[in-house]
Amino acid sequence: MANLQVNGQARAYDGDPSMPLLWYLRDELAMTGTKFGCGVGLCGVCTVHLNGEAVRSCQVQMSEAAGKSVTTIEGLHPKHEHPVQVAWRDVGVPQCGYCQTGQIMNAAALLAKKPAPTDAEITAAMAGNLCRCGCYQRIHAAVRAAGKGA
Amino acid sequence: MTELHTHSKIAIANVSRRGLLKGVAATGSLVLVAQLPGVKGAFAAYPTGAQSMPNGVVTNPKVFVSIGGDGIVNIVAARAEMGNGAARTALPMIVADELDADWARVRVVQSPGDEKTYGNQDTDGSRSVRHFIQPMRQCGAAARKMLEQAAAKKWGVPEGEVEAQLHEVVHKPTGRKLGYGELAADAAALPVPADDQIKLKDASAFRYIGKGTVRITDIVDITTGKATYGQDVVLPGMKFAVVARPPVVGGKVASLDTSAAMKVPGVEKIVTLEPRPAPAKFAPLGGVAVIAKNTWAALKGREALKITWDDGPNKVYDSKAYKAELEASVKKPGKVERNEGDVDQALAAAAKVITAEYYAPHIAHATMEPPAATARMQGGKWEVWAPVQSPGGTRDDVAAAVGVKPEELTLHTTLLGGGFGRKSKCDFAIEAALLSKEMGGAPVKVVWTREDDLRHGFYHTVTAERFEAGLDATNKVIAWRHRSAAPSFMANFVPDPKHPGNIELGMGWVDTPFNVPNIRMESGEAQSHVRVGWFRSVNNVAHAWSIQSFIAELAHQLGKDPKEFLLEMIGPPRIVDVAKSVTTPWWDYGEPAQTYPVDTGRLRRVAELAAEKAEWGKQLPKGQGLGIAAHRSFVSYIATVVHVEVSDKGAISIPRVDTAIDCGFCVHPERVRSQLEGAAVMGLTLAKYGEISFKNGAVEQSNFNDYQLVRIDESPKQTRVYIVDNGIEVPASGVGEPGVPPFAPALCNAIFAATGKRIRRLPIGDQLA
Numbered sequence: 001m002a003n004l005q006v007n008g009q010a011r012a013y014d015g016d017p018s019m020p021l022l023w024y025l026r027d028e029l030a031m032t033g034t035k036f037g038c039g040v041g042l043c044g045v046c047t048v049h050l051n052g053e054a055v056r057s058c059q060v061q062m063s064e065a066a067g068k069s070v071t072t073i074e075g076l077h078p079k080h081e082h083p084v085q086v087a088w089r090d091v092g093v094p095q096c097g098y099c100q101t102g103q104i105m106n107a108a109a110l111l112a113k114k115p116a117p118t119d120a121e122i123t124a125a126m127a128g129n130l131c132r133c134g135c136y137q138r139i140h141a142a143v144r145a146a147g148k149g150a
Numbered sequence: 151m152t153e154l155h156t157h158s159k160i161a162i163a164n165v166s167r168r169g170l171l172k173g174v175a176a177t178g179s180l181v182l183v184a185q186l187p188g189v190k191g192a193f194a195a196y197p198t199g200a201q202s203m204p205n206g207v208v209t210n211p212k213v214f215v216s217i218g219g220d221g222i223v224n225i226v227a228a229r230a231e232m233g234n235g236a237a238r239t240a241l242p243m244i245v246a247d248e249l250d251a252d253w254a255r256v257r258v259v260q261s262p263g264d265e266k267t268y269g270n271q272d273t274d275g276s277r278s279v280r281h282f283i284q285p286m287r288q289c290g291a292a293a294r295k296m297l298e299q300a301a302a303k304k305w306g307v308p309e310g311e312v313e314a315q316l317h318e319v320v321h322k323p324t325g326r327k328l329g330y331g332e333l334a335a336d337a338a339a340l341p342v343p344a345d346d347q348i349k350l351k352d353a354s355a356f357r358y359i360g361k362g363t364v365r366i367t368d369i370v371d372i373t374t375g376k377a378t379y380g381q382d383v384v385l386p387g388m389k390f391a392v393v394a395r396p397p398v399v400g401g402k403v404a405s406l407d408t409s410a411a412m413k414v415p416g417v418e419k420i421v422t423l424e425p426r427p428a429p430a431k432f433a434p435l436g437g438v439a440v441i442a443k444n445t446w447a448a449l450k451g452r453e454a455l456k457i458t459w460d461d462g463p464n465k466v467y468d469s470k471a472y473k474a475e476l477e478a479s480v481k482k483p484g485k486v487e488r489n490e491g492d493v494d495q496a497l498a499a500a501a502k503v504i505t506a507e508y509y510a511p512h513i514a515h516a517t518m519e520p521p522a523a524t525a526r527m528q529g530g531k532w533e534v535w536a537p538v539q540s541p542g543g544t545r546d547d548v549a550a551a552v553g554v555k556p557e558e559l560t561l562h563t564t565l566l567g568g569g570f571g572r573k574s575k576c577d578f579a580i581e582a583a584l585l586s587k588e589m590g591g592a593p594v595k596v597v598w599t600r601e602d603d604l605r606h607g608f609y610h611t612v613t614a615e616r617f618e619a620g621l622d623a624t625n626k627v628i629a630w631r632h633r634s635a636a637p638s639f640m641a642n643f644v645p646d647p648k649h650p651g652n653i654e655l656g657m658g659w660v661d662t663p664f665n666v667p668n669i670r671m672e673s674g675e676a677q678s679h680v681r682v683g684w685f686r687s688v689n690n691v692a693h694a695w696s697i698q699s700f701i702a703e704l705a706h707q708l709g710k711d712p713k714e715f716l717l718e719m720i721g722p723p724r725i726v727d728v729a730k731s732v733t734t735p736w737w738d739y740g741e742p743a744q745t746y747p748v749d750t751g752r753l754r755r756v757a758e759l760a761a762e763k764a765e766w767g768k769q770l771p772k773g774q775g776l777g778i779a780a781h782r783s784f785v786s787y788i789a790t791v792v793h794v795e796v797s798d799k800g801a802i803s804i805p806r807v808d809t810a811i812d813c814g815f816c817v818h819p820e821r822v823r824s825q826l827e828g829a830a831v832m833g834l835t836l837a838k839y840g841e842i843s844f845k846n847g848a849v850e851q852s853n854f855n856d857y858q859l860v861r862i863d864e865s866p867k868q869t870r871v872y873i874v875d876n877g878i879e880v881p882a883s884g885v886g887e888p889g890v891p892p893f894a895p896a897l898c899n900a901i902f903a904a905t906g907k908r909i910r911r912l913p914i915g916d917q918l919a
Contacts, residue, residue, distance in 0.1 A: 016416075016446065016447070019444075019446040023444055023445050023446040026382075026445070027390060027444040027446070028444065030384045032375070033376070034375070035381065036445075036597070037520070037600065039600060040600070040855070042853060043518065045518060072375065073374065074374070074375050085373045085374065089365065089370065089373060092366070092824065094368075094369060095233035095824060095825075095828055096232055096233030096517075096518065096519070096565070096567050096568045096569075097368060097369075097372035097377055097565070098518040098567025099567075100373060101372075104373060124863065127861045127863040130518065130854065130859050130861060131518070131831075132516060132518045132568050132570075132832070132859060133233050133568060133831075133832075134827060134829070134830065134860075135824070135828060136861075136865040137827050137865070137866070137868065137869060138824070140862065
């Protein structure tokens, strides 16, 4: 049995303890804002916050999530107006959009730690998140825009 | 809600299809001008290939527009949205503009797959805006006319006294107004106006078209996680499936032991799927499916399967050996595809002949969303949810696979987490339906993992390209022989085609626009051992890379500036008559050549524009260089200049890319810029890393560790996009794909300028180390 918090709500899980958090969120809770991309921690589309840290949910087993607090894109901001989300809309970042929730979760974790990152820090922090449409220029611009006022 | 109306028979499209055949061009394309015979407007309608696509074009506003009593305007998006913003943003925006609707009160509604109702839905070929700008304008203008007629009737005034203005109709003499919501019911009851009653807006009156101010329809849902892709479909009682597919195309299960897999908690059923013999179109590859209560259980069950495979004849496929075969193929005379003058004689008489060969491997689409689909059957009615570029074709193919009529199956098009051509092929949707059938119609989602995606795709072709250029005594190129050998994607549809089809030939090859008196293109034989599919820009990728690289090689050998030599080869502004010298009828992206000719003036202009903006000729420090390439594809013209920096250890960084596009009239400049920024990244990925290789018939790569994509830290620092400013009278042309082809040659030419190293084999990999 694993007890955890997802977006502030207490959850109990008694299935396979080796199941990745990703599949728990997507298949058991039907919270599909956290995406599946590679399953091996290389693309970042499944990024969530675990006790405030950005993690790849495909690499976190349910046994490791026990007792912890998970924040997904659905719970990032009560009105869905986190500065990163707002910047994303203002800059017009997405093309297909599939990787974007992971990008946003990763950027939000960066800005929580470092409210005004340098260009190099943004690039380094976002390098784990792939975008096949190639929106990187705008991702960088949006993180910078979100960071300024923070 | 009052509907402006439901589906009605589509008289307009059918009438024009029959009526205007006399306008058929040499390419066999029907002319759209037939469809807009009496439309008065600010531009003369021009013919496109839209009507020659399966199920043609529908313009009926009763199909595409409905208005609620609350004034909310619903506009149907019938094509698939995969990220370029055409299907769910640009096309509805065009309707809304002609309707003079307030975009804030517009909702976009995704249609099911149904081409009889909506017209062609194949969302590929960079066709959405180019084929639908005119029909969607007509559709919106007709709806506007109906609202005006309803208002005039209500007020009992002449129609000439009323005018639609931003979601209201105004009675001009008195200033009375009625909102669209108030008029919707009356307007819906009116017949669709005859074409000669419809007046298109003057371009100066556009609110949204050409402005680039409308943000993409799904941006809020995308940034909150609400957007639903194929992988995200959730149905009550849904089962989850993964499939162990044969490692070699055409392979079959020789023996299967499911005992361990069935013991995995959550696994419910294991099903063997039979492959279809080649040519299999988009049929699934077959294999063994594990159906479980969640994805994780299905994955663990699949791992526990014990399968031996009978690989079949494609086991011989080995990329190293095949490369040698292709290279041998282009050393011999091939099938003549285009011939002008006498190349043999000109080469024999040339003062000098320069030769070079290039090789580019298979690549995979690697959409960030791996394929996935969900199906269920209730009471004999099928429903399928799938992220497909071909909603109509998918409906037909899935229905056939489960043995029902298309009318008995609803195909819901989800958002696509990337398409790039992979999701034109609906094998994964067929899998979902077959597995649901095995489960008595229970909802089943089939999930492809990244490994499944990379190992069981429809790969970009592999190609060898060989060039011979003959020079006269004044160093002018008088002969150009280009041989190409690449397995054709036609092998999905016909047995062993051996040579490219006209679509592949037309992709930046036989339409090479150079000003050389003796030109010949020859294709070598190439047998397909895998599923070759179309990848964004298709054969243009290798054609542009090799042709534009060879141009720069020639320039270097002749001691000329690469940009100046490129312009010299393109020659003076003129229309190139490709059709006269090809042996298979020329495919100009399915368009009538009178609307979309090969215009060297436009190609020159983008090359000059990109060069000027990139400050071509500027002095750069050691280890840095500029490279240029210009290429016409999808009837657009595009040129790219890449500025590269190569470190002592051979690491590449790209401070800047300057790219110029002439895409005719530009409907959404902001999305065009976004497409070209992205194309630079995709171009860099394929140039730097892109390679799917085969050994014993199976793919050697597995995931993003060995099939790398460019990340933000190696992506171009800045991509600047310049859009040639054209009026509405210049036919809109493709945008989604054309940005990709010029990138790799511009990069390789820049690398040569920086280092003196010439890349003749993609990917670049460690060749600079």
